[in-house]
Amino acid sequence: MLLPPTSHDSRSSRRFGRQRRHLGKLARVAFLLGSLCVVVSLAFFISSRLEKKKTAHKQLVTSAGFLVAAPLLLGLGLGLGWWKHRFYGRGRRSRSNTNGSRSAADEDGPAAGQGRSGSTLVMALILTAVIAGVVLQVQWRARRELAGTQHALTQTTLHQAAAEAIRVALQRLAADDDITVDHERKAWAIPQLTTNPAGIVVGIRITDENRSFDWNNLAIPPVGPQSRSASDIAMDLMNLGGDYAPLDRLAALTDWLDEDSRGLWETPFYRQQIPPYEAANRPLYTWGELFFVHGFSRDFFRPRKTDNVFAHTASALLDSFTVVPVARERPVRVNINTAGREVLLAVLGVDQGYAVQALLALREGGPIRSLRPIQRAVDPNLQDVVERYFDIRSLFFRIEAEAMADGQSTRIRAIARRDESSAIEIVQWLF
Numbered sequence: 171m172l173l174p175p176t177s178h179d180s181r182s183s184r185r186f187g188r189q190r191r192h193l194g195k196l197a198r199v200a201f202l203l204g205s206l207c208v209v210v211s212l213a214f215f216i217s218s219r220l221e222k223k224k225t226a227h228k229q230l231v232t233s234a235g236f237l238v239a240a241p242l243l244l245g246l247g248l249g250l251g252w253w254k255h256r257f258y259g260r261g262r263r264s265r266s267n268t269n270g271s272r273s274a275a276d277e278d279g280p281a282a283g284q285g286r287s288g289s290t291l292v293m294a295l296i297l298t299a300v301i302a303g304v305v306l307q308v309q310w311r312a313r314r315e316l317a318g319t320q321h322a323l324t325q326t327t328l329h330q331a332a333a334e335a336i337r338v339a340l341q342r343l344a345a346d347d348d349i350t351v352d353h354e355r356k357a358w359a360i361p362q363l364t365t366n367p368a369g370i371v372v373g374i375r376i377t378d379e380n381r382s383f384d385w386n387n388l389a390i391p392p393v394g395p396q397s398r399s400a401s402d403i404a405m406d407l408m409n410l411g412g413d414y415a416p417l418d419r420l421a422a423l424t425d426w427l428d429e430d431s432r433g434l435w436e437t438p439f440y441r442q443q444i445p446p447y448e449a450a451n452r453p454l455y456t457w458g459e460l461f462f463v464h465g466f467s468r469d470f471f472r473p474r475k476t477d478n479v480f481a482h483t484a485s486a487l488l489d490s491f492t493v494v495p496v497a498r499e500r501p502v503r504v505n506i507n508t509a510g511r512e513v514l515l516a517v518l519g520v521d522q523g524y525a526v527q528a529l530l531a532l533r534e535g536g537p538i539r540s541l542r543p544i545q546r547a548v549d550p551n552l553q554d555v556v557e558r559y560f561d562i563r564s565l566f567f568r569i570e571a572e573a574m575a576d577g578q579s580t581r582i583r584a585i586a587r588r589d590e591s592s593a594i595e596i597v598q599w600l601f
């Protein structure tokens with residue numbers, strides 16, 4: 171016999187319904203947040219694959235964080251759904267049966283339908299995320315390729331601007347109206363910074379290579395009993411630069427440069443290195459080649475911060491020496507108008523300090539136009555050294571051009587030779 175529903179049953183039924191709806195809402199929110207976590211995690215993962223290494227790690231960590239949160243939230247949603255279906259669904263079904271207003275099949279039907287629609291929603295969101303991720307990746311890859319193309323285009327433009335600047339620098343050198351004397355007060359010696367019509371900033375600098383002593387002079391044997399050899403000069407210059415034990419280094423470099431294969435540091439020595447290589451037996455082409463020679467390395471020339479006076483730094487040698495990449499029968503001379511005190515002192519010998527001091531004092535008054543003042547100042551036995559190693563003009567110049575635009579830059583360097591007739595040729599390009 172069925173009894174009519176009371177007011178108490180009606181309130182209880184409404185409360186039951188509210189709790190059931192809230193549970194359902196919570197389950198849907200958890201599902202939604204879990205699905206969003208999948209989407210965000212996927213987006214960060216794709217982004218990490220496209221970014222630079224520094225930022226990629228952070229994005230991978232963020233992606234992993236969302237990936238951990240996703241199953242937790244999805245699990246919570248499933249749990250709440252199960253809770254709702256297990257207790258509230260059955261409770262209502264039993265009440266409904268009691269009240270006789272609805273059948274069990276009526277309640278199971280919508281509950282199962284909502285479960286299926288929830289799963290479909292999750293699948294749809296994940297699918298959307300995958301599609302969005304793929305679209306995003308394609309778009310970012312296209313942007314990256316475009317950026318790469320623009321970068322290459324800018325680099326080409328900068329390269330052309332820098333090469334043009336080198337050409338202008340060569341003209342400036344050729345336009346020198348007095349090539350019998352070179353000094354650092356000449357127009358070509360002043361660095362220039364210009365902006366071309368395309369908005370590219372170009373810096374250019376010409377440096378006299380004859381201000382330094384050429385490592386390649388070591389390949390030339392001494393010519394007489396009283397002459398200072400290139401090796402003597404290099405040894406003094408290395409001492410002055412802070413290298414107090416240069417003997418092995420200099421012997422190894424001489425072996426590297428001379429044509430013969432007689433010596434401790436020839437090809438048999440370098441074949442024992444890992445990887446093995448051979449002695450060049452010719453002039454150095456670049457500074458970089460020097461680091462293959464026994465005793466030389468980048469660390470050797472790197473400035474060191476220490477209070478220990480014996481832990482010398484040879485970084486000053488970078489200014490005192492140069493590499494002129496040409497074969498020669500006589501030394502590449504040092505220009506007394508541009509050379510530093512150490513170079514002048516090393517060429518003449520460290521006991522000729524007074525002569526170098528006189529030369530520097532004379533130079534302050536203007537460029538020295540003859541070797542005679544220094545010939546008068548030095549020991550008579552060193553006359554041949556003055557003639558052999560000193561000059562008042564320069565033959566070799568290092569030209570550096572740097573073009574800058576859009577946050578990018580390109581640098582080109584060249585070594586040029588200018589002869590007595592003002593004819594200029596590039597002897598080496600350095601990119």
Ligand SMILES: [Ca+2]
Binds near residue numbers: 426431
């Ligand atoms: Ca050799």
